[in-house]
Structure formats: C-alpha cells, structure tokens
Amino acid sequence: MICVSCGENQAAVFIQEIVHNQVRQASLCVVCAEAAGAAAASAEKKARTALLGRPESRRRTEDSISRAAGILANARLVSFEEACRHLSLLRLGLVSELQGLPGSLAEVNALLVQTQPAHIEVRENRELSAVERDELRADYIRERLR
Numbered sequence: 803m804i805c806v807s808c809g810e811n812q813a814a815v816f817i818q819e820i821v822h823n824q825v826r827q828a829s830l831c832v833v834c835a836e837a838a839g840a841a842a843a844s845a846e847k848k849a850r851t852a853l854l855g856r857p858e859s860r861r862r863t864e865d866s867i868s869r870a871a872g873i874l875a876n877a878r879l880v881s882f883e884e885a886c887r888h889l890s891l892l893r894l895g896l897v898s899e900l901q902g903l904p905g906s907l908a909e910v911n912a913l914l915v916q917t918q919p920a921h922i923e924v925r926e927n928r929e930l931s932a933v934e935r936d937e938l939r940a941d942y943i944r945e946r947l948r
Contacts, residue, residue: 803829804829805829805830805831805834806828806829806830807828807830807831807834807837807838808831808833808834810831811831811832811833811834812831813829813830813831814830814831814832814835815829815830815831815832815835816828816829816830817829817830817835817838850894850897850898853894854898863894864895864900866891867891867892867894867895867900867903868895870887870888870889870891870892870895871888871891871892871895871903871904873888874888874889874892874904874943874944874947875904875944875947876944877940877943877944878937878940879933879936879937879940880917880936880939880940880943881932881936881939882917882918882919882935882939885913885917885939885943886914886917889910889913889914889917889943890914892904892905892910893907893910893911893914896910904947904948905946905947909946909947912946913942913943913946913947916942917939917942917943919935922935922938922939922942923935925938925942926938
C-alpha cells in the first residue's frame with residue numbers, strides 16, 4: 803500500500819481517527835507519519851498556550867481541570883464518555899505541569915485505554931451491564947489515581 807500523503811513510499815503506519823462518529827483512515831509512510839506527529843504536537847502546544855496563556859482563560863481552564871480531578875477521585879459511576887472527558891482534562895493539567903493533581907501522565911494515558919468498555923469486561927471475564935461497567939470504571943479510576 804502506498805502512502806496517501808506523498809504517494810511515493812510504502813505505507814508503514816495506519817491511522818484511524820473518529821471525530822463526531824465520522825471515521826477517517828490514512829496509510830502513511832514513516833517520513834510522512836513523523837511529519838504528521840510533529841504537526842499534531844505543535845498544534846497541541848499552541849492549543850495549550852491559548853488555554854493557559856491569558857489569565858482569565860487560565861483560571862477557567864485550571865478550574866475545569868481541578869473539577870475533573872475531583873470527579874475522577876470521588877465519583878461512584880463514570881460512563882466511558884465522562885471518563886474520556888475528565889481524563890483528557892487531567893492529562894492537560896499534567897502536561898502543563900499544574901501542581902496538586904493526582905496520577906502521572908503515564909497513568910492517565912493508560913487509563914484512557916483501560917477504561918474502555920471491552921477492557922473492563924475482559925478484566926472481569928464476563929459481560930456487564932452499562933451500570934456495572936460504569937461502577938467498575940469509577941472504582942478502577944479511583945484506585946489507580948490514589
């Protein structure tokens with residue numbers, strides 16, 4: 803398969819992105835994948851600067867991050883969507899080196915994967931209802947972020 807970006811090299815990296823229930827796939831060569839990764843990292847850094855650069859924006863963002871950390875540390879039921887939203891905010895706080903947040907960047911990255919519905923069912927070795935998954939997800943997050 804040929805790289806969809808340069809149209810010349812053999813594809814070695816396969817990306818699937820889901821945004822607003824729209825699936826987009828791309829097959830990239832190593833060179834184009836590295837360039838795409840660098841562009842994504844640069845865009846993330848600019849977004850962090852915009853969120854945390856101005857005092858009024860920083861205050862609101864830090865408040866959102868702190869609230870997310872509080873919910874993750876205390877909630878008894880957490881849906882997957884809610885977990886993703888709050889873990890992403892916590893991750894933003896950690897990469898921005900805000901003080902007093904639970905967990906580490908590695909732990910939050912792992913939780914973004916390990917809190918998916920199928921991962922919870924595999925850990926429990928059985929099918930679960932949505933409420934059971936939400937309860938186990940909340941328990942797991944609280945335990946890992948201590």
